[in-house]
Amino acid sequence: MDKHKKMLLQYYAVIVVLAGVILFAGTLVIQKLQSHPVQRLLRPESGQEAREEKMVADDGENRMQVTVSVSARELTEEELEALFLAAEKELEQGLKGKNETLSCVRIPLYMPATAQDGQVIVSWNSNKPEYLSYDGTLGENIPQNGVDIQLEASLECQQQARWYHKTVTVFPPEDELGLSRALMEADEEKTGAYYELPASLDGRKLYWYRRGTNPVPLIAAAVLLIGLFLPLRQQEEKLRRKKTYQEALLREYPVLVSQITLYLGAGMSLPQAFACMAQACGKKEPDILQKECALLVREMERGISETEAIQRFGDRSGLWEYRSFCGMLLQNRKKGNAELLSMLQTEAEKAFAERQRRARITGNEAGTKLLMPMMLMLVVVLMLVLFPAVVSFYA
Numbered sequence: 258m259d260k261h262k263k264m265l266l267q268y269y270a271v272i273v274v275l276a277g278v279i280l281f282a283g284t285l286v287i288q289k290l291q292s293h294p295v296q297r298l299l300r301p302e303s304g305q306e307a308r309e310e311k312m313v314a315d316d317g318e319n320r321m322q323v324t325v326s327v328s329a330r331e332l333t334e335e336e337l338e339a340l341f342l343a344a345e346k347e348l349e350q351g352l353k354g355k356n357e358t359l360s361c362v363r364i365p366l367y368m369p370a371t372a373q374d375g376q377v378i379v380s381w382n383s384n385k386p387e388y389l390s391y392d393g394t395l396g397e398n399i400p401q402n403g404v405d406i407q408l409e410a411s412l413e414c415q416q417q418a419r420w421y422h423k424t425v426t427v428f429p430p431e432d433e434l435g436l437s438r439a440l441m442e443a444d445e446e447k448t449g450a451y452y453e454l455p456a457s458l459d460g461r462k463l464y465w466y467r468r469g470t471n472p473v474p475l476i477a478a479a480v481l482l483i484g485l486f487l488p489l490r491q492q493e494e495k496l497r498r499k500k501t502y503q504e505a506l507l508r509e510y511p512v513l514v515s516q517i518t519l520y521l522g523a524g525m526s527l528p529q530a531f532a533c534m535a536q537a538c539g540k541k542e543p544d545i546l547q548k549e550c551a552l553l554v555r556e557m558e559r560g561i562s563e564t565e566a567i568q569r570f571g572d573r574s575g576l577w578e579y580r581s582f583c584g585m586l587l588q589n590r591k592k593g594n595a596e597l598l599s600m601l602q603t604e605a606e607k608a609f610a611e612r613q614r615r616a617r618i619t620g621n622e623a624g625t626k627l628l629m630p631m632m633l634m635l636v637v638v639l640m641l642v643l644f645p646a647v648v649s650f651y652a
Contacts, residue, residue: 327338341377531550
């Protein structure tokens with residue numbers, strides 16, 4: 258087992274032990290808490306939703322499970338009055354929003370639906386909703402000299418209500434009397450080749466710039482995503498290359514067994530047989546099996562024992578066929594070639610039979626993959642045949 262797998266197993270063991278300790282200790286704590294009698298439950302604060310508690314009632318003979326709905330605590334009269342006063346003060350302070358004063362409103366007002374962290378429900382009413390709506394937004398066609406609007410807010414809590422009144426003066430938005438009008442005046446001359454933007458506004462010089470998009474966040478996000486997924490991509494590519502390598506070795510396995518059998522039958526030793534397998538045999542580029550055999554031969558030339566070199570040859574492949582073949586060679590080295598040759602001949606027959614079986618499976622898979630393109634071609638042919646007939650029928 259390599260170092261990486263060992264560390265991974267240790268990590269999983271620690272996680273399992275930690276989860277077990279948490280489960281055991283947590284179960285003991287929960288059982289201890291649940292075994293302690295409880296005669297009262299803490300209510301939620303005013304304005305919060307009711308909370309459900311799963312309880313068990315024990316009368317000494319029976320244990321009955323029941324769900325208790327704990328409603329929020331209701332305020333006393335003094336607390337309720339203080340809450341209404343605080344809500345009115347909150348509305349008074351926040352109503353103007355970004356306006357400097359309520360006597361000159363040119364920006365939407367802040368008219369919330371709740372106050373005091375949701376404890377008080379606020380309902381707004383305006384006597385002129387065409388100029389000022391219930392959510393604080395300004396309407397259209399507001400008189401330039403302003404219009405007074407009466408606002409009324411209903412504050413409700415615990416089925417009791419208070420009223421809040423306020424008078425505000427609404428004027429057209431600043432943009433309506435400023436930049437928008439200047440742009441409209443600048444666009445009156447439509448025959449020119451250029452749109453002349455306003456050079457000044459109320460005596461102030463205007464400088465115009467194009468608003469461009471900021472690509473930096475997108476670039477940063479792209480770099481982050483690439484950085485996160487690049488190791489996964491590299492791992493996937495590594496697995497793909499390993500799979501391709503193993504598939505190529507698996508296709509060459511019958512050749513390996515038959516060639517080694519032939520060379521051993523001719524009286525060669527195992528190192529000589531692998532050396533002959535490593536030769537390119539006149540090919541410009543040696544195949545993957547020849548490269549592996551050449552690596553095995555180089556390892557033996559560098560002083561690695563024959564047993565260890567053959568063992569490495571099987572481990573590098575990652576295939577049980579090669580490991581089994583190398584194990585067969587190592588186990589029968591001392592028994593002579595007579596028994597080994599018969600075993601290798603049998604193994605060669607099995608390998609060629611297995612190769613034929615995989616070839617049939619690959620052919621069937623190829624036929625299945627071609628089914629969809631063939632169906633699409635059939636649809637195209639039917640359209641080409643039927644289109645002239647349909648056209649001639651309607652013509």
